[in-house]
Structure formats: structure tokens, C-alpha cells
Amino acid sequence: MRLLLVILPLFAFILNIFGLMRMIPLYFTIPLLFATIYITVYSFQNKKQFKGFKKEWDRSIS
Template identity: 80%
Template sequence: MKLLLIILPLFAFILNIFGLMRLIPLYFTIPLLFITIHTTLYFWQDKKQFKGFAKVHK
């Protein structure tokens, strides 16, 4: 999963470079780059939070 979070933004960045060279439409590459960066940052900052102590059932 972590490898995928590194590869996808790099791939989207390369596609965006192709878009800037007008080989691929920019209206396709810019949202793709934004979505991959947003998803990568979301999963890197997603931490397990403390949800309280578990109740002991006796």
C-alpha cells in the first residue's frame, strides 16, 4: 500500500508534465494529480486515534 502511495503521485506528475507539453489534455491531468496528492496525504496523516478504554465485562 505504501509503495502504491509513492508510485501514483509520481505517475500523475509525469502525466501532468505531458499535459504541459500538450501531449495529453490538461483537464484530465490536473484533477488526476490533485486527487492522487490528496489521497496520499490523507492516508499518510490517517492515524489510529484513542477511542477510550474498553469496558471490562464480568
């Protein structure tokens, strides 16, 4: 999964280079590049987030 999150922004960056050369429309490549970078950064930051301690009565319910 992490490998895919590294490859997708690189692929979107290459598409954006093609867009800057006017081979692909920029209105397609720029949002794609932004979305892939956003998803990659969000997923790498969200992995090790502290979610708090479970209370004793929560353990008995689950």
C-alpha cells in the same frame, strides 16, 4: 500499499508534465494529480490517529 501511494503521485506528475507539453489534455491530468496527492496525504495522516480509550462496559458488549 505505501509504495503504491508514493508511485501514483509520481506517475500523475509525469502525466501532468505531458499535459503541460500539450500531449495529453490538462483537464484530465490536473484533477488526476490533485486526487492522487490528496489520497496520499490523507492516508499517511489517517494511519496513527488516536480513537480514544474503550470504556469497560464497551468491552463486555463486544
